[in-house]
Amino acid sequence: MFELRLLAPEERVEAVSEALDALDALSISVEDADAQTPAEQALFGEPGMPPPKEGWQRSLVVALFAEEKLAREAATLLEPQDFFAGCKLLGIQPVPDQDWVRLTQSQFEPVEITPSFWIVPTWHEPPAAAQEVIRLDPGLAFGTGTHPTTRMCLRWIANHAPRGQRVLDYGCGSGILAIGAAKFGASDIDAVDIDEAAVRSTEDNARANSVTLNAGLPDRAGGKYQTVLANILATPLKVLAPLLAAHVAPGGSLVLAGILSRQADELKAAYAPYCQLQVSDEEDGWILMTAAL
Numbered sequence: 001m002f003e004l005r006l007l008a009p010e011e012r013v014e015a016v017s018e019a020l021d022a023l024d025a026l027s028i029s030v031e032d033a034d035a036q037t038p039a040e041q042a043l044f045g046e047p048g049m050p051p052p053k054e055g056w057q058r059s060l061v062v063a064l065f066a067e068e069k070l071a072r073e074a075a076t077l078l079e080p081q082d083f084f085a086g087c088k089l090l091g092i093q094p095v096p097d098q099d100w101v102r103l104t105q106s107q108f109e110p111v112e113i114t115p116s117f118w119i120v121p122t123w124h125e126p127p128a129a130a131q132e133v134i135r136l137d138p139g140l141a142f143g144t145g146t147h148p149t150t151r152m153c154l155r156w157i158a159n160h161a162p163r164g165q166r167v168l169d170y171g172c173g174s175g176i177l178a179i180g181a182a183k184f185g186a187s188d189i190d191a192v193d194i195d196e197a198a199v200r201s202t203e204d205n206a207r208a209n210s211v212t213l214n215a216g217l218p219d220r221a222g223g224k225y226q227t228v229l230a231n232i233l234a235t236p237l238k239v240l241a242p243l244l245a246a247h248v249a250p251g252g253s254l255v256l257a258g259i260l261s262r263q264a265d266e267l268k269a270a271y272a273p274y275c276q277l278q279v280s281d282e283e284d285g286w287i288l289m290t291a292a293l
């Protein structure tokens with residue numbers, strides 16, 4: 001692989017990027033050419049929205065090509081164009097080969113939930129002390145066990161062992177909580193998510209862990225469950241309060257995560273008509289809130 005690097009003023013970034021794309025660049029990245037200097041500019045949009053501008057006042061544009069010849073041709077074609085005025089070619093250089101698989105894998109180590117319960121990527125052997133193990137590789141859906149909210153839910157599952165219970169995992173992501181519930185004896189598990197990719201991921205991960213569960217979109221949840229788990233975020237959890245509470249069987253447990261410590265009172269108020277939520281765990285500024293119905 002070879003990368004062609006150039007500087008472009010903000011108003012040229014879009015045209016130059018489109019031209020590089022048309023000239024067979026495999027990828028194009030745009031960075032602040034003044035990053036890590038006093039002239040660095042913050043550029044970000046609202047969550048989920050694109051940034052307000054295409055580039056920075058001085059943008060570094062890096063285009064990746066499969067062959068050096070293609071990168072050179074692109075540079076030769078770009079330079080005389082009107083829209084290249086004000087841009088500056090910095091050069092073409094080979095990109096050293098990386099073992100991306102190994103690099104990615106090296107960032108995911110086994111995660112301890114309790115001394116005997118571990119989340120272990122498939123390229124690792126489980127630790128000797130592990131009696132319960134979820135085999136899980138990072139994928140598109142949230143939930144590898146590295147986030148405190150997931151860990152607190154799994155710790156709750158390990159400590160409360162929902163043996164023989166009907167369990168609902170609402171916002172299942174990778175399915176990690178549903179699979180954890182199955183490992184600790186739950187016998188009838190529904191795992192739902194608004195994201196179809198998460199539903200597929202949950203099915204794949206359940207199969208890889210030899211666990212039986214029903215994954216689907218939220219309308220798959222039906223009736224009462226002895227345990228309802230939802231690791232989403234405070235705002236959707238507040239909106240979902242009547243629905244989640246209605247799914248908890250009398251004497252059952254509601255387990256909520258994705259909540260920051262400072263949001264505890266808002267959550268208590270939202271669930272007050274149905275149950276009394278308590279903070280039952282805390283990690284890195286995140287809390288686990290639970291209620292017995």
Ligand SMILES: C[S@@+](CC[C@H](N)C(=O)[O-])C[C@H]1O[C@@H](n2cnc3c(N)ncnc32)[C@H](O)[C@@H]1O
Pocket residue numbers: 141142143144145149150153170171172173174175176177192193194195198218231232236258
């Ligand atoms: C933080 S992830 C949690 C994943 C996993 N349960 C865990 O504990 O690691 C939240 C998941 O909830 C899903 N989600 C968000 N809003 C939802 C809603 N209103 N109904 C159902 N799922 C929702 C997201 O698609 C995402 O997969």
